[in-house]
Amino acid sequence: MTCDQARLLLVDLGASNRPAEEARALGHHLSGCPTCAALEREERALSDLLGARLPPLAAPERLRRALEEQVARAEALAAAPAAPFRRWAWPALAAAASAAALGLWLAPRSPAAPGPGGLAEEAVSDHLRALVAPRPDVESGSVHQVRPWFEGRLDFAPPVPELGAAGLSLRGGSVGYFRDRRAAVLHYQLRLHQVTLLVFPAAGLPLPERAGAAEEVRGFRAVLWRRGGLGLALVSDVDARELERLAALVQP
Amino acid sequence: MGQGRTGEGSLGRQALAHADALYRFARRLTGDEADAEDLVQETFTRALGAAERFEPGTDLRAWLFRILRNLSLDARRRERRHPTVAEAPLEALEAREGAPLLGDPELDRLRGVVARDLERALASLPEAWRALVLLRLEGLGDQELAEVMACPVGTVKSRLARARAELRQRLRPYARKAAP
Numbered sequence: 001m002t003c004d005q006a007r008l009l010l011v012d013l014g015a016s017n018r019p020a021e022e023a024r025a026l027g028h029h030l031s032g033c034p035t036c037a038a039l040e041r042e043e044r045a046l047s048d049l050l051g052a053r054l055p056p057l058a059a060p061e062r063l064r065r066a067l068e069e070q071v072a073r074a075e076a077l078a079a080a081p082a083a084p085f086r087r088w089a090w091p092a093l094a095a096a097a098s099a100a101a102l103g104l105w106l107a108p109r110s111p112a113a114p115g116p117g118g119l120a121e122e123a124v125s126d127h128l129r130a131l132v133a134p135r136p137d138v139e140s141g142s143v144h145q146v147r148p149w150f151e152g153r154l155d156f157a158p159p160v161p162e163l164g165a166a167g168l169s170l171r172g173g174s175v176g177y178f179r180d181r182r183a184a185v186l187h188y189q190l191r192l193h194q195v196t197l198l199v200f201p202a203a204g205l206p207l208p209e210r211a212g213a214a215e216e217v218r219g220f221r222a223v224l225w226r227r228g229g230l231g232l233a234l235v236s237d238v239d240a241r242e243l244e245r246l247a248a249l250v251q252p
Numbered sequence: 253m254g255q256g257r258t259g260e261g262s263l264g265r266q267a268l269a270h271a272d273a274l275y276r277f278a279r280r281l282t283g284d285e286a287d288a289e290d291l292v293q294e295t296f297t298r299a300l301g302a303a304e305r306f307e308p309g310t311d312l313r314a315w316l317f318r319i320l321r322n323l324s325l326d327a328r329r330r331e332r333r334h335p336t337v338a339e340a341p342l343e344a345l346e347a348r349e350g351a352p353l354l355g356d357p358e359l360d361r362l363r364g365v366v367a368r369d370l371e372r373a374l375a376s377l378p379e380a381w382r383a384l385v386l387l388r389l390e391g392l393g394d395q396e397l398a399e400v401m402a403c404p405v406g407t408v409k410s411r412l413a414r415a416r417a418e419l420r421q422r423l424r425p426y427a428r429k430a431a432p
Contacts, residue, residue, distance in 0.1 A: 053370050
């Protein structure tokens with residue numbers, strides 16, 4: 001055995017599955033090579049140190065809970081039928097047809113006002129569109145560049161909050177749609193998470209006056225509220241409490 | 253979500269068994285608790301999203317570590333906030349002559365290095381070396397390391413030996429002040 005071969009084996013002194021012949025050859029080499037024998041002592045000392053001194057770490061409880069929720073959501077999604085429409089849509093359509101035939105079809109001609117849950121669903125869909133977009137329409141970390149960029153592109157002036165103190169860095173802005181109206185889409189980054197702030201005219205939308213509890217939709221969370229004539233929606237996959245904290249900072 | 257190959261539940265359930273190891277690796281790779289938690293969560297998001305592409309019969313643990321390390325590298329590139337001063341090109345470090353061996357008294361003091369100094373020395377290693385040392389501590393074999401690091405087994409072996417040699421050298425200043 002050469003010194004180079006021996007030194008590659010020395011990194012795994014504790015290897016229990018080393019073939020007996022290899023172990024014998026290594027022992028023979030070490031007994032005749034003072035340099036490799038000294039290296040062996042170094043390797044042993046380092047292994048002892050790493051084994052004894054590195055503090056044992058385990059996933060914090062909140063992380064473990066979040067992972068278990070993630071897994072449970074994925075399992076629920078996998079367990080759902082691939083085309084749920086088929087399961088309930090036909091009976092529903094049949095019932096609607098019967099009701100119409102009986103003269104009982106009383107639904108208003110105009111769409112009913114969407115519930116808050118529907119708005120969160122819309123906000124999450126817009127967030128997903130922002131996630132898959134290759135980049136914002138305007139890429140900048142400066143609110144002073146992003147805010148003026150919207151001039152002439154929207155018929156309202158969206159607030160572009162500076163949230164650096166809360167750990168959010170602005171990545172840029174885009175123009176999108178929230179339901180039937182144009183919206184400012186502001187892209188932020190919080191550690192590894194993308195956070196989207198949507199700003200849109202609030203007319204006709206049942207939005208609360210203040211940012212409240214986050215709603216969960218498909219594993220994402222959204223907080224929606226009204227500020228004057230504008231609606232705001234903050235969406236991300238960060239946990240609910242953190243998103244609510246961020247929304248409270250955006251709210252004023 | 254795809255089922256695991258061993259009949260122990262979904263791939264997600266099997267992945268949960270590696271949560272502690274993934275967190276430990278992420279924590280020592282990034283040096284930051286919040287970054288480590290984000291990395292592990294994002295690793296699960298990617299793994300669960302790609303469960304159908306996980307090939308049954310292959311190594312789930314190595315696959316998860318590989319996802320996590322790639323995410324970590326992406327984040328470092330994106331943020332550019334981790335100092336790169338200590339990150340001389342590996343080729344240059346690997347071509348360097350071996351340092352003088354540590355004598356027995358110094359080895360005794362090496363064993364007395366405290367946890368904080370050991371973590372500092374580990375954190376000062378180039379990322380690829382640090383990852384190798386940490387993954388070996390988690391019990392990954394040569395083949396698994398090669399999968400995570402996306403390099404041949406031979407490179408893993410020689411690079412791990414160099415990484416540990418470099419770590420010993422970076423521990424020397426701390427060993428000098430450690431009680432024998």
